[in-house]
Amino acid sequence: MSTDAPKLSPVEKIKQASNFLEGSIPEELAESTDHFNKDNLQLLKFHGTYQQDDRDVRAELKKTGGGKAYTMMIRCRIPGGRITSDQMLDQLNLCEELANSTLKITTRQTLQFHGVLKDNLRETINRINKAQLSTLAACGDVNRNVMCCPAKRNDGIRSEMVEMTDKLVVALAPQTSAYHELWLTDPETGEKSLEGGGEGDVIEPLYGPTYLPRKFKVGIALPDDNCIDIYTQDLGFLAVVRDGKIIGYNVSVGGGMGTTPSAKKTFPALAMRMAFCKPDQVVEVAKAVVGVQRDNGNRADRKVARLKYLVADWGIERFRAEVEKYFGEPLEDCTEDDVTEVDDHMGWQDQGDGKWSYGWNIENGRLYDNEKHQLKAALRAVCNEFKTNLRMTAHQSIIFCDIDEADKDKLIGLLKENNVPVTEETSTVRRWSMTCVALPTCGLAITESERRLPSIIDGLEEPLAKLGLAAERFTIRMTGCPNGCARPYNADLALVGKAKGKYTLFAGGGWLGDRLNYIYKDLVPDDIVVDELIGIFAAFKANRKDGESLGAFCTRVGGEDLAVMADAAPRP
Structure with a gap:
């Protein structure tokens, strides 16, 4: 050997x-x-x-x-x-x-x-x-931005989740002083404190001198509110609540959306449920998972360097056993708690403390001002008037917190004065859509995404209304390449850039986030994308079972039968 x-x-x-x-x-x-x-x-x-x-x-x-x-x-x-x-x-x-x-x-x-x-x-x-x-650590081969349900509730549960988020941020942050010296020190007068490095376990006690093999993502969610897509995370903590208190978390590992179609060794994956941990164990369990990935992840081939590939290679039992070694003691098995619902927190929601939050849908997360809409001006107006706290959602939107009942109309008025659509005026299909940035700035983009999806939604709203599906909730996600930054592979429907002006059309995921979709049609030309989607909706309308979601329907019938049904179904 x-x-x-x-x-x-x-x-x-x-x-x-x-x-x-x-x-x-x-x-x-x-x-x-x-x-x-x-x-x-x-x-x-x-x-x-x-x-x-x-x-x-x-x-x-x-x-x-x-x-x-x-x-x-x-x-x-x-x-x-x-x-x-x-x-x-x-x-x-x-x-x-x-x-x-x-x-x-x-x-x-x-x-x-x-x-x-x-x-x-x-x-x-x-x-x-x-x-x-x-x-610091917003990108790179380290733990990135820790996600957490953004809803503000006076129930104690979400404040505990926020507190745990902050603990994880501190525990998993890089410790090098290079960031401070580069960006926060005057280059003319600042003295350098990092000369020649040192032992990796001194400067970077968690990461060492080569950090992780690849990026690493963490999220915290609730079973009845998986708004941060917990199974797409490398490491997920699903809060287990009993009698209004968090007694611990079901830990999941190995989620990740990116794939390279030309490399069959790559694939999107949803995280696997690994074990249960108590609140006071969360940080050390997280560090143990990071340590296992640090020491065993693939450092020779970045295409298969994410944690999901290590979990897939080893299997969840071996991976858990290794995490327990790093943690220092056995962990309990997961409880039966799993994801059951998703809330995008849009519109008015009661905080439970006498105040309200308002979720404002921002299409594809882009804040701009032009002749038609003044989103930045609207946001400025609300921030200046209310001086409130804001929270951003995993669907690229904004929640204004701590609004008095008497000020509801004033907030909506400020938005409307700046010619921006409020959530109540946003169609369901647009509200649950999402894109990555793609062209013109992303170097990986093959096709349009952010600049294209709004017009696709324009072409779907009227047909959906005619089919009686205007209020139907489903996710449409679009990315300019297969790397999957808008989490396309667990959406009800997804468009992923495959070649110039052509997309792979996926079907069969779901808004709950716990099921991968499948390739329905490949290399779909841009100019027939809307027609292909309308065909799916028509087939769904004509053949769905009572209470069946779009993603569940597409999964049940499969791609071949779905195509036959789409061809046969009457179009609006």
Whole structure:
């Protein structure tokens, strides 16, 4: 048997030589170039930023012999999507002053800036931190933004979940000082405290000098409110409630949406239920799972480096046994509690403390102002008037918290004054739709997504109404590539970019988030996508069983019969 050390992927070597994520980023920040080198691009992800180029502009530049129009995407880390009005106002100012004037609410309850020039990168990250936010570990091979149900309820349960979220954020955060030195220290006068690194278990006691083999995602949910899609997370904690108190959590491991169709060894996966842990065990169990992935995940091939592949290779029993070794004692089996419902928290909801929250649906999470809608202006107006706390949802929308009963009409009036649709005026199909960013800025995008789905929804609203399905709840998710940033593979219906102007159409998941869908049709041309979807709805209307959801119907009949039914069903 060979005793040679396993071959490392190029990214692993970059991390290993990076001096705990510093690399030569300081030198490149001081240079007048408009982009970073390939090694530093990998390290910058850990700091919360990706280099991109505007592919619309790229096409124009090529005509005149130019190169790429480089900019940076910057992502915040906002645990559970919780943010104050003042912090949101700061981010709105920042996107107008140093980014492309829009702000993106992500599918992980946080904010992204697009179009930041390299020269403005340090100032932008610095100002995000001055607002008491951070970008550290928003990207990269570490634990990313911890998701948690954003609903505000005076029931004690959600406050416990928020508290646990914050404990996990602290316990799983990188400890390197490189972030502080790069972005929060004056480059002219600041003294460096990180010279030559040190032992990995000193500077990074959890991660070590090479961090994790791949990104890692954590979420906390309730059985009757799986609004954060817990089974798509690497590590999920499903609260077990008895007599109004959380007695522990069912732990799930190995979720992940990304796949590469050309590499059959890759696949989307839903997390598997592993064990039950008590509240005081959560942090150490999380660290044990991270440790097992750190020491056993694939560092030679990033395509199969996520935790889901380790779980699939080992099986859940072996994986649990290894976690128990790292944890130091056996864990109990999961209770019978599992996901049963999803609430998107849109519209008015009683907080139980005499005040109300209002969930405002933001289509695809993009905040912008134009001649038709002024979403940023509306958000500014509400933040300035109420100075309330906000929470962002896993469906890219905003919840305004702590609104007095007497102020309900005032809040709705502020939104309407700025020509934005309120939740009550948003169709069900639009409300439950979601996209990734895709073109023109994402370097992985093959097709349109965020810019395309609204017009697809436009084409579906009237046919759905004619079919009597306008109030039917189902999820439609769209991504510009198979990496699955909008969690397409467990949606009722999904469109995933496969080739230029063509999509793979998936069917059979569900809004509950506990079932994967299947490929219904591949390489569907963009110009017939709406017709294909209408065919599915018509088949559903004509052949569904009582109380059957769209995803359950598609799963029951299967792809071949669904296609036959779609061809035969009368169209509206």
